Structure formats: C-alpha cells, structure tokens
Amino acid sequence: MTIAFISDLHLSAERPSSISLFCDFMQKSGCQLEEIYILGDLFDYWVGDDGTEALGFTPVEQALKQTTDSGTKIFFIAGNRDFLVGRAFSERTGVKIIEDKTMLELYGQRVMIAHGDQFCIDDTAYMKAREHFLNPDWQQAVLQTSIEDRINEAMNMRTKSEHTKSVNTEEIMDVNQAEIVRIFKEYDLDLMIHGHTHRPYVHQLEIDGKTCRRYVLGEWKRERSVIYANQGKYYLKK
Numbered sequence: 383m384t385i386a387f388i389s390d391l392h393l394s395a396e397r398p399s400s401i402s403l404f405c406d407f408m409q410k411s412g413c414q415l416e417e418i419y420i421l422g423d424l425f426d427y428w429v430g431d432d433g434t435e436a437l438g439f440t441p442v443e444q445a446l447k448q449t450t451d452s453g454t455k456i457f458f459i460a461g462n463r464d465f466l467v468g469r470a471f472s473e474r475t476g477v478k479i480i481e482d483k484t485m486l487e488l489y490g491q492r493v494m495i496a497h498g499d500q501f502c503i504d505d506t507a508y509m510k511a512r513e514h515f516l517n518p519d520w521q522q523a524v525l526q527t528s529i530e531d532r533i534n535e536a537m538n539m540r541t542k543s544e545h546t547k548s549v550n551t552e553e554i555m556d557v558n559q560a561e562i563v564r565i566f567k568e569y570d571l572d573l574m575i576h577g578h579t580h581r582p583y584v585h586q587l588e589i590d591g592k593t594c595r596r597y598v599l600g601e602w603k604r605e606r607s608v609i610y611a612n613q614g615k616y617y618l619k620k
C-alpha cells in the first residue's frame with residue numbers, strides 16, 4: 383500500500399504543461415496508489431466550483447474523477463490559492479476535502495498534514511491577509527460576484543503575492559522554527575508533511591529527546607515533487 387503526498391502544483395491553463403504533467407501523473411500512477419493527499423495550491427487560483435470551464439480545468443477534474451473511480455482515495459487540503467474549492471468540486475471529482483492541519487495515524491506514528499502557510503508567522507502582512515481570505519463571510523460574498531470579476535480579483539491577489547515575494551527576505555517567507563516546535567509539542571507529533579514554501583527538504587528535529595521529522599514538498603514545475611509513504615518509510619522525490 384503506497385500513499386502519495388503532493389502540493390503546490392499551481393495548475394494553470396496559462397501553463398498547459400502544468401496540466402499535462404498532472405494528468406499524466408494521475409493516469410500513470412494514480413490508480414496504483416492507495417491514497418493521495420493534495421496539500422494545497424493544486425491550482426494557481428480557483429474562483430469557485432462554477433469556474434472550472436472558464437479556467438480550463440475540465441481535464442484536471444476528469445483525471446481526478448478517473449482516479450477516484452479506480453478506487454484510489456484522494457484527499458484535498460486547501461492552500462492559499464485554492465481556498466474556494468468547495469462541495470460541487472468534491473462531488474464531481476470524488477475528492478474528499480479535509481481540514482488544514484489534519485492528523486493521520488500512519489504506521490503507528492502521529493502525522494500532521496497541512497498546507498504550511500500557517501507556520502510562516504514572521505510574515506505578518508501575509509498572516510493578516512490570510513485571516514481575511516479564509517473568512518467565510520468574505521468568501522460567500524466573493525462567490526456572489528461574476529466569474530469574470532472573480533478572475534480579475536484572483537489575478538490581483540496573485541500579482542500582489544508575487545510582488546511581496548520579490549521584496550520579502552527568504553527568512554520571512556519560510557516557516558518560523560519556534561512555531562514548528564510549538565506545533566510538534568502541542569500535537570505530540572512524530573512527523574509533519576507540508577508544502578507552500580517550495581523548499582523541498584527533510585528536516586530532522588530533536589524535540590524533548592524525540593527524533594521528529596518535517597517533510598517539505600516542492601512545487602511542480604518541469605518535474606513533479608512527491609512524497610511516497612510505504613510500509614513505514616517515506617521517500618521524497620524532488
């Protein structure tokens with residue numbers, strides 16, 4: 383039984399290669415996996431479940447549906463780009479939407495899976511913006527506007543985020559170490575898997591005499607970044 387974790391694919395019709403890379407992965411590997419966990423930012427932006435066609439994501443939904451139909455379970459945690467993914471998407475694709483910071487019990491270990499942006503607390507401006515876009519009232523209001531308006535709003539948010547990335551230091555945009563340790567202690571974790579920072583790596587931590595690990599997934603560009611878990615072993619394929 384193999385489980386795969388992926389994140390930060392940033393699928394976009396503006397980059398058709400991103401979509402074919404994903405569909406190819408689903409067709410070739412999807413049905414051989416027991417479970418797939420998508421840890422956010424599957425889409426570069428998502429404007430609501432009624433925007434699939436407008437954004438050119440029909441093939442993505444089809445690939446997900448084929449994979450879930452084959453018996454593979456797929457779970458989805460929203461990222462900061464696709465937080466508007468909702469119930470209709472889930473019904474069409476068979477993908478189960480789960481909470482950010484979900485706890486899994488894997489091979490007798492306590493594992494937390496998350497998008498990862500919530501650990502980047504040094505970026506105070508981002509944390510404030512995050513609170514705003516995760517607000518259900520704001521999300522409901524946005525979903526009432528036209529698809530065109532939502533696409534424009536998404537482009538604005540993306541431009542702002544790209545600007546911020548270019549002026550912020552690397553440290554500010556990475557996870558805060560003290561926050562990571564705090565979460566490991568609070569949830570008594572052995573392992574954490576997240577994405578968002580696009581810095582694929584396996585970090586080893588000593589917490590209260592226990593050796594813990596934090597796996598960070600990379601973004602998908604020309605290549606895919608996947609963590610496979612099998613029989614208690616984890617493999618990060620950058």
Ligand code: MN
Pocket residue numbers: 422423461462463497499578579
């Ligand atoms: Mn992200």
